[in-house]
Amino acid sequence: MxxxxxxxxxxxxxxxxxxxxAAESLAINSTALNRRILAVEADLGVPIFxxxxxxxxLSAAGEILLQHIRDQLGDMDRVKGLIADLSGERRGHVSIACSQALLPYFLPEQISLYRRAHPGVTFGVHVRDRDEAEQSLISREADIALVFEPVRMSDLELLLAVRQRIEAVLHPDHPLAAKKTLRLRECLSFPIALPTAPYGVRHLLENATRRSSLKLTPVVESDSFEFLYRHALEEKIVTLQIPLGLPPGDTPALVRRSIDTRDVPDGMVYVGQLKGRILPVAASRFCAQIMSAFAERYECI
Amino acid sequence: MxxxxxxxxxxxxxxxxxxxxAAESLAINSTALNRRILAVEADLGVPIFxxxxxxxxLSAAGEILLQHIRDQLGDMDRVKGLIADLSGERRGHVSIACSQALLPYFLPEQISLYRRAHPGVTFGVHVRDRDEAEQSLISREADIALVFEPVRMSDLELLLAVRQRIEAVLHPDHPLAAKKTLRLRECLSFPIALPTAPYGVRHLLENATRRSSLKLTPVVESDSFEFLYRHALEEKIVTLQIPLGLPPGDTPALVRRSIDTRDVPDGMVYVGQLKGRILPVAASRFCAQIMSAFAERYECI
DNA sequence: CAAACCGCTGCAAAAATTGCATCACACTAA
DNA sequence: TTAGTGTGATGCAATTTTTGCAGCGGTTTG
Structure with a gap:
């Protein structure tokens, strides 16, 4: 357009x-760009920058205009989706801002499922923490956000909350593998690997141990769930993760055991979009798909 | 822009x-216009017309696009208003779709009041019946609608309902002028002038007399309230009107008497805007002004 | 003080838009 | 049937707009 x-x-x-x-990144001469801006400012009667x-x-007026611009660009995408929709072929692009836990299993599975039905739709997956995810929604970099606890975002419109019980990930030979559910104290008595980020699982654990005698003394810390999980299996130490980040069902190479909720409360993964925004068709349908997938497998609110 | x-x-x-x-009305060559359309269609990949x-x-895709276009044009006006707003001077345009009754007193008073404070703001006043008013809102011809009973519009977002008791308008020498409130039967026993339109006052009267022995037999009918009112005073016959359509307070040349609500229920004037739309600053402020004016003078819901 | 950026402007080249004349098509009226 | 009228589309030339280059004046940085 x-x-x-x-x-x-x-x-x-x-x-x-x-x-x-900006001109460089847009593959255009800076003069031309400068003049376009001057033209808009003359048109508007007020400097934008x-x-x-x-x-x-950005000036104050520019901030207002930028908001409008993002609305318009987003809405045009939406309209294009609607139009492509009624001409039969489903085209479009879905951009997702999500936390790491969704990367290894859930999103690949859901995206390939969706793309099998609608090969014309393309996807973008961006790993973001909660604040970054909100920014991505505001700037329209992302259509949908999938973030872990705790959430308190003013511009997020909550679509679904998925309850996630913390689970310990163990090598099958690990002594704790024999038990059905684990107490946090048991886990912490063994060498443990934990995520660094002050969000998500680590946040829940910090909260849980704050008022107890338990101490989090991880032998390995990483901001990569993938690394923690591989390393835990390799060195036969414990790590903690939410079910969404683990392979569905049981596998011989890996044992999953829930942590007793008396020790660590369940966390929540939230599905959300920008408040007040009408999503493009493709994003809206994909969102519906993952929400029903969540609802099928986990307790949702 | x-x-x-x-x-x-x-x-x-x-x-x-x-x-x-269209080209003619736009003062442009039809070729150029044609090509612009072709360009948009090529850009979109689908015919718009x-x-x-x-x-x-319009094709189906065109309908969708037009909706988007109207949103965008409206939103741009809004943004311009916001920007003009923070640069100190209040500019803008307020377009109103309203029923006749608002024309003689209420709107002139309110608009001049507003313009005294904000001379940069211009106004458009369009007389519309309910369905036309809704169309005006949808096409963004109007920002605000002020319509009389009965309202059942799907795209109207109701902002205020103003209760209006039906009043008889009389020459001071008219026999009925002696009484304080009138029964409908009394009025109908004298020659009466009524509006034609199946809306507003006439609608209420038709409803009121449907199940009674009373009959509406106007000696003069007109779709102009102005005419009815002038004529009633001239020929000394009765006409019915809502308070909003009459000069505020008592005047020596004209007597107003309420009709008993047992005979004719109160009507409602509704203030509304297009559902989901964010009004431009000027329209929004003017709307607030008239709403407080209504609330001050009449019972509102 | 020189070098490095920055936004801005004059001017000519390049690209897009416009207007004119005209075509092909469908309907209307004689 | 036939001539006439109104429609959108197209080739081509004139015009307008946009772009790119070179260079200016200003501020910060080393």
Whole structure:
């Protein structure tokens, strides 16, 4: 859609903070870009950018305009989806901001399932923590956010909350593998590997141990769930994870045991979108699919 | 805003149903207009218009796009208002679709009051019946609708309902002028002038007399409230009107007497906007003003 | 003080838009 | 049937707009 070019350009300038740099990334001459901005400002009667010695910054009017621009760009995508929809072929792009736990099993499975039915739809998966996820929704980088506890975002419209009981991941030979459910104290008496990030599982554990004599003394810390999980199996130490991040069902190479909820309360994975936004068709349908997948497998609210 | 030109053009073509005719009204060559449309269609991959022997008509995709176009145009107005707002000067345009009764006193008073505070704001007042008012909201011709009973519009977002007791308008010498409140039967025993339209006051009266022995036999009918009112005073016959359509307070040349509510129930004037739309600043503020004016003078819900 | 960026402007080249004349088609009226 | 009228589409030239280059004036940085 050609008529949105100037708007896209403005967005790029706002993001990069410099006309010349934005021009480079847009594969256009900085002069042309500069003139487009001047034209819009003349049209509007107000400067969109403040000129600083090292570049530009959005003015108050620019902030308002940028909000409008993002709405328009997003809405145009949505309209394109609607139109593609009624001409039979389903096209579109779905962009997801999610936490790490969804990466290894859940999203690959769901996306390939969706793409089997609608090969024309493309996907973008971006690993984001909660605040970054919210920013991604606001800037329209992402259509859907899938984030773990705790959530308190003002611009997030909650669509579903999925209850996730913390589970210990063990090598089959690990002594704890014999028991059915584990107490946190038992786990912590063995060498343990934990995620670093102050979010998600680690956040729940910190909360759980704050008022007890238990101490979190991980022998391995990492911000990669993938690494923790592989390492736990290799070295036969314990790690903790939510079910969504683990292979579905039982596998011979890996044992999963729930942690008693008296020790660690269940966490929640939240599905959400930008408040007030109407999602493009593809995103909306995919969202419906994963929500029903969640509802089928886990307790949801 | 230049980038919306094509969208405005498409809207004009959709309205006029012919590229050539739209081109004329847009003061542009039909070739250029035609090509703009072709360009958008190529861009979108789908025809926006069906080509008929006598012109064009929106396709299904076109309907979707038009909806989007109207949203965008409206939103751009809103953004302009917001931006003008923070640069100090209040500019903007407020377009109102309303029933006749608001024309003689209420709107002139309110608009001039508002314009005294904000001379930069311009107004458009369009007389519309209920269905037309709804269409005006949808097409963004109007920002606000002020309509009389009965209302059952799916796209209207109700902001306020103003109770209006039906009143008889009399010459001071009229025999009924001596009484404080009137029964409908008394009024109908004198020559009476009534509005024609099946809406508003007439609708209430028809409902009221349907199940009684009373009969509406107006000696004068007109779709102009102005005429009815002038004529009633001239020929000294009775006419019925809602308070909003009458001069505020008592005047020596005219007597107002309420009709007993046992005979005719109170009507309602509704203030509304398009569902889900965020009004431009000027419209939003003016709306707040008239709503408080209503609330001050009449019983509102 | 020089170098590195920055946004901005004059000017010419390039690209897009527009207008004119005209075509093909469908309907209407004689 | 036939001539006439109104429709959207297209080739081509004129016009307008956009773009890119070179260079200016300013500020920060080393």
């Amino acid at each position: 050609r008529h949105l070019t100037s708007l896209r350009y403005i967005e790029a300038v706002a993001k990069s903070g410099s006309i010349r740099r 403040e000129r600083l010695p090292r570049g530009v910054r | 230049r980038h919306l030109t094509s969208l405005r053009y498409i809207e004009a073509v959709a309205k006029s149903g012919s590229i050539r005719r 069906e080509r008929l022997p006598r012109g064009v008509r």
